[in-house]
Amino acid sequence: MxxxxxxxxxxxxxxxxxxxxxxxxxxxxxxxxxxxxxxxxxxxxxxxxxxxxxxxxxxxxxxxxxxxxxxxxxxxxxxxxxxxxxxxxNVSFNNHVGLVLGEDIDLRLFLGxxxxxxxxxxxxxxxxxxxxxxxxxxxxxxxxxxxxxxxxxxxxxxxTAADQDVNLLINPKQEKAPEPETAREIDVAAFQAEWLALKDTHDFFTLLRKYKLSRKQALRYAPEGYAYQITPSSMKPIFDAVSESGLPIMVFVSNPNCIQIHTGPINKIFVMGPWLNIMDPEFNLHLREDAIDEAWIVRKPTEDGIVTGIELIDKEGVMFNQFFGKRKPGIPELKEWPALLETTVTRLG
CATH class of the missing domain: 3.40.1570.10 (HemS/ChuS/ChuX like domains)
Structure with a gap:
């Protein structure tokens, strides 16, 4: 039709x-x-x-x-x-949660x-x-x-749908108000103790839910030395340093329905207007630097040792981009990754 x-x-x-x-x-x-x-x-x-x-x-x-x-x-x-x-x-599904675990295409799918x-x-x-x-x-x-x-x-x-007479029923989306930087009173000591006792980076989401904290709020309550802010303008020097070193990294981009991950080196870096770009033959990233409200270096304990990540958060408190050194479960993170960050980023405060 x-x-x-x-x-x-x-x-x-x-x-x-x-x-x-x-x-x-x-x-x-x-x-x-x-x-x-x-x-x-x-x-x-x-x-x-x-x-x-x-x-x-x-x-x-x-x-x-x-x-x-x-x-x-x-x-x-x-x-x-x-x-x-x-x-x-290597595509698989458990109900509406899916995995694509190819050498190059690496996805977490939430098809609900x-x-x-x-x-x-x-x-x-x-x-x-x-x-x-x-x-x-x-x-x-x-x-x-x-x-x-x-x-x-x-x-x-x-x-192909048998009926091509399209009538989309779109749900209206409400604008999210900015989250307060500080949360309700919590047992900070208990929260920090549980942070230090983490066994897997994925357990961090459970920790946030337990204490009813947003990402921004949780990072402000982090144990000493486990989270610190950097200037958003640090991202270009980080990309350049990673490119020059050849260090393989992991780049996560997410929306509520999908997480996509690149693992490997990055090479061609350039800025065009507000966009910071990676333009390699098999991987492209386009990041709006002006959307970064807060940028953090975050350290989480795991059974394989500390995992160090960069988390970018927007004005609504949404974490929209993450970076790690290349790693897999059972393998410690590359020691060159935290060392590179320590010598490249500009701390706030």
Whole structure:
């Protein structure tokens, strides 16, 4: 069935077409905000021409993405875009929580709110794009010149919705108020003792929930020497030092529906406007430095020793980007990583 547009969406389509002519380089996520709509609605406008509505169990679809071969995985939030090329391998799901544990593509998927899916073909670029109930992109998969286009076409055909008459029901999203820097009274000594007794970095989330602390609040209550603020402008020197040293690192970017991880060295670093960029053949990162409200060096005990990370937090208290030295469970972190940070960052206070 051919897609039809309501009068309101016809007007949005006209505004969207005009916007693209005037602002050809604006990312669709930013365009949606300027047009007071959602990215999913802008993609849906193209159904029948540049987009195909997908249906079915997205878990099963993701399990078949490996058939496409070499692709580019893209996960982003408001402040950072993470693009990693490779093959979807070792895909598994436990209910709606999924893992992709390939050598290059490394993902944690939370499909409970993957509401809409589209196959998008525009300007010779072919992709699978997924959105949550708020119309925000959860994850995207782009074909590369090495991809199996025939496998892509077969996958799209298999999951094409029978009814292409798109009527997206988007949930309104409330703006989050900035969090106070200090929390209610807590037993600081007990909190710090539990921090020092951590066995795994993932246990930190449990600790925050137990004491009902936001990320910012928890870092201010950290045991002495386990968390300190650095200037947001430290990120460029850190990237440069990592590039020069060849030290392999881990770069985490998350939104509520997906975490994407790059593990390896980084090389080509440059700044363009507010964006700090890594532009390597298989890995790109685009980080808005002006979105960093607070940057922290955070140390967490594990059974393998201390793990040192960089955490970037925005004005709403959301941690949107993390960096670590390359490591795996059972292996201590690279000693060169904390040493590099100690000699590169500029501390606050």
């Amino acid at each position: 051919k897609s039809t547009l309501s009068p309101d969406r016809t007007e949005l389509k006209e505004r969207w077409e005009e916007f693209k002519v005037i602002n050809p380089k604006t990312r669709i996520r930013d365009a949606a905000k300027q047009l007071n709509t959602t990215e999913a609605e802008l993609v849906a406008i193209g159904v029948g021409k540049t987009a195909t509505l997908l249906d079915g169990d997205f878990r099963e679809l993701i399990k078949e993405v490996g058939s496409l071969g070499h692709v580019m995985a893209l996960t982003r939030n408001d402040h950072v875009v993470h693009e990693r090329k490779g093959v979807y391998e 709110d993957w509401k809409f899916g589209f196959a998008v073909s525009e300007n010779d670029r072919h992709s699978l794009q997924f959105f949550n109930s708020f119309g925000e992109a959860t994850h995207k998969i782009y074909l590369t010149e090495k991809s199996n286009k025939a496998a892509y076409d077969a996958l799209v055909a298999k999951y």
